[in-house]
Amino acid sequence: MLKRFRQLSRRVLYPFNRRKIYPSQTVKINGDTFFIRETEIEDIKELLAVERKIYVGQLPWTKSAFLTELKSSIPHLYLSVFAESELLGFIGSRIIGDDCHITNIAIIPEYQGRGIGGRLIDEIVKFAIMNRCETVSLEVRMSNKDAQRLYRKKGFVSKAVKPAYYNETNEDALDMIKIIEEE
Numbered sequence: 001m002l003k004r005f006r007q008l009s010r011r012v013l014y015p016f017n018r019r020k021i022y023p024s025q026t027v028k029i030n031g032d033t034f035f036i037r038e039t040e041i042e043d044i045k046e047l048l049a050v051e052r053k054i055y056v057g058q059l060p061w062t063k064s065a066f067l068t069e070l071k072s073s074i075p076h077l078y079l080s081v082f083a084e085s086e087l088l089g090f091i092g093s094r095i096i097g098d099d100c101h102i103t104n105i106a107i108i109p110e111y112q113g114r115g116i117g118g119r120l121i122d123e124i125v126k127f128a129i130m131n132r133c134e135t136v137s138l139e140v141r142m143s144n145k146d147a148q149r150l151y152r153k154k155g156f157v158s159k160a161v162k163p164a165y166y167n168e169t170n171e172d173a174l175d176m177i178k179i180i181e182e183e
């Protein structure tokens with residue numbers, strides 16, 4: 001009952017308190033300074049440029065996919081990370097029921113392996129805890145072992161294989177989940 005009420009009030013109040021979710025912050029990661037703030041619609045052009053740098057020749061998410069996510073009435077948090085004014089990457093998540101689902105995460109190649117992706121995951125886990133979620137979940141390509149290593153380090157475990165999940169290549173996805181421990 002309490003759980004149903006929590007979910008309902010989250011949905012009803014959401015449009016009114018949407019902008020208060022994430023206070024922008026300057027963070028130190030392995031000695032370097034970065035700036036993290038909520039992703040805005042005006043960032044989409046640069047988000048697409050980030051994707052172009054990573055997925056050379058392909059564009060996994062289109063402008064309209066980003067727009068739909070950022071304007072969604074489902075509780076969500078998208079974060080962008082910057083060095084000076086350069087957009088280095090982003091992470092996206094949305095809450096459905098008691099699960100916070102990470103929809104996308106990407107860091108430009110020059111900045112990968114410096115702890116930024118891990119820090120963005122930590123921020124989403126905090127968002128999930130704030131919203132009393134029980135799990136954080138994501139899908140990752142079976143072949144993307146680097147990303148899987150990071151997710152395991154962050155406490156995610158394999159849950160299931162989703163066969164032929166990625167349309168373009170028919171590649172399977174690994175469904176991963178992190179259980180949020182009660183404090």
Ligand SMILES: CC(C)(COP(=O)(O)OP(=O)(O)OC[C@H]1O[C@@H](n2cnc3c(N)ncnc32)[C@H](O)[C@@H]1OP(=O)(O)O)[C@@H](O)C(=O)NCCC(=O)NCCS
Binds near residue numbers: 108113118144
């Ligand atoms: C996956 C990704 C978001 C991780 O972000 P990141 O900032 O590179 O990750 P971090 O620096 O916080 O974590 C590094 C750890 O993750 C792993 N890792 C993942 N991708 C890595 C990379 N390209 N280079 C080095 N380490 C990588 C390693 O296990 C590393 O751990 P270690 O330092 O103990 O060796 C980023 O590499 C990326 O954008 N990759 C391309 C897009 C992608 O695969 N997105 C995920 C789709 S599900």
